[in-house]
Amino acid sequence: xxxxxxxxxxxxxxxxxxxxxxxxxxxxxxxxxxxxxxxxxxxxxxxxxxxxxxxxxxxxxxxxxxxxxxxxxxxxxxxxxxxxxxxxxxxxxxxxxxxxxxxxxxxxxxxxxxxxxxxxxxxxxxxxxxxxxxxxxxxxxxxxxxxxxxxxxxxxxxxxxxxxxxxxxxxxxxxxxxxxxxxxxxxxxxxxxxxxxxxxxxxxxxxxxxxxxxxxxxxxxxxxxxxxxxxxxxxxxxxxxxxxxxxxxxxxxxxxxxxxxxxxxxxxxxxxxxxxxxxxxxxxxxxxxxxxxxxxxxxxxxxxxxxxxxxxxxxxxxxxxxxxxxxxxxxxxxxxxxxxxxxxxxxxxxxxxxxxxxxxxxxxxxxxxxxxxxxxxxxxxxxxxxxxxxxxxxxxxxxxxxxxxxxxxxxxxxxxxxxxxxxxxxxxxxxxxxxxxxxxxxxxxxxxxxxxxxxxxxxxx
Ligand SMILES: [Ca+2]
Numbered sequence: 001x002x003x004x005x006x007x008x009x010x011x012x013x014x015x016x017x018x019x020x021x022x023x024x025x026x027x028x029x030x031x032x033x034x035x036x037x038x039x040x041x042x043x044x045x046x047x048x049x050x051x052x053x054x055x056x057x058x059x060x061x062x063x064x065x066x067x068x069x070x071x072x073x074x075x076x077x078x079x080x081x082x083x084x085x086x087x088x089x090x091x092x093x094x095x096x097x098x099x100x101x102x103x104x105x106x107x108x109x110x111x112x113x114x115x116x117x118x119x120x121x122x123x124x125x126x127x128x129x130x131x132x133x134x135x136x137x138x139x140x141x142x143x144x145x146x147x148x149x150x151x152x153x154x155x156x157x158x159x160x161x162x163x164x165x166x167x168x169x170x171x172x173x174x175x176x177x178x179x180x181x182x183x184x185x186x187x188x189x190x191x192x193x194x195x196x197x198x199x200x201x202x203x204x205x206x207x208x209x210x211x212x213x214x215x216x217x218x219x220x221x222x223x224x225x226x227x228x229x230x231x232x233x234x235x236x237x238x239x240x241x242x243x244x245x246x247x248x249x250x251x252x253x254x255x256x257x258x259x260x261x262x263x264x265x266x267x268x269x270x271x272x273x274x275x276x277x278x279x280x281x282x283x284x285x286x287x288x289x290x291x292x293x294x295x296x297x298x299x300x301x302x303x304x305x306x307x308x309x310x311x312x313x314x315x316x317x318x319x320x321x322x323x324x325x326x327x328x329x330x331x332x333x334x335x336x337x338x339x340x341x342x343x344x345x346x347x348x349x350x351x352x353x354x355x356x357x358x359x360x361x362x363x364x365x366x367x368x369x370x371x372x373x374x375x376x377x378x379x380x381x382x383x384x385x386x387x388x389x390x391x392x393x394x395x396x397x398x399x400x401x402x403x404x405x406x407x408x409x410x411x412x413x414x415x416x417x418x419x420x421x422x423x424x425x426x427x428x429x430x431x432x433x434x435x436x437x438x439x440x441x442x443x444x445x446x447x448x449x450x451x452x453x454x455x456x457x458x459x460x461x
Pocket of ligand 1: 031032071288
């Protein structure tokens, strides 16, 4: 061996060792899971023993918000750390280029595809030697913009669509609008096979296939999004359990939540079994508040649900287990947002990412809170922007501080002001009583919209 070869082999060995020392990341994202849907967040009907146990091993956030009140905006912010308003991806993809034209305002036309120029967390991790896999829902672009083009080695199931046609194999069906919808790469299933279980099987294979390489497993479950379909025999237990006065009343939804919980239990058990838990960060989160139409769920004590910028639309579960760092079973009450997870993942893996991209990142690293859950971040407010219609809302922006929340509705410009400390259910609008506070917060919100280049709705002619 020449000296040059010897040096090269030494360098390769040390690079491999550095890669091995980097922690794996398992990021489990639930779809439409509401803030109070889990036992450890106060659910009354649902049973989630695995997630409740995970809470005792993690830092659990009580004021975590999704960056958007619907699917795609939050997912874009997780992938890039940027605000959906900055990305011009403020609504779900199927809605992006076809805004409502029969309402008082005309919502902006927004982007369907996450641009290739964005540096996704998968790209950063992939470039650092990680084996990167998405299992489940993508919802960030058409075929030319699928996960394979954004840093993922493996894509099982990720497409343009935001929901499966059915949770049962073969996961394909003709929709009422004539569209044939399917979930790809799940061939060779068995009749009766259930999507949440199958995606978990695929996730476990990723962990096996990593074979010593650091891995990033983004398990983006479709559950508990519609269609509300439970595994046979699982809903009956909840039917019997429902009592008058319970806030959750949907046995099938409860069963779907149980399937999600079982998936988390299987993934955590796999990490234990392969002795990987000590070097694997696990994040559990949801992409927006619970869906309150059709009596599916209830985000009590929070107001409203998916689509809305009241707390029920954006407050979601978030728990993070960072081995050797997070104290077990602690709670952080600091307001945080999904976009924070991008810089958090950089901090946890010790990777710098792309300086130019990072300059436009909205999120802040949660590492200080994961080390010291009673700490506060150096950030005074969070901003939300949804210039679109949904059954729960008209176009709206919001600013929230640790104590205050102001919503500005675009149709008539009216402001609503709530004190979240005294009034977490947002029942008492203080805007008329405290006009100075409302004006101050409105000015900060407006400044942020201008700085961010947020798209706003226009008057219909
Ligand atoms: Ca969603």
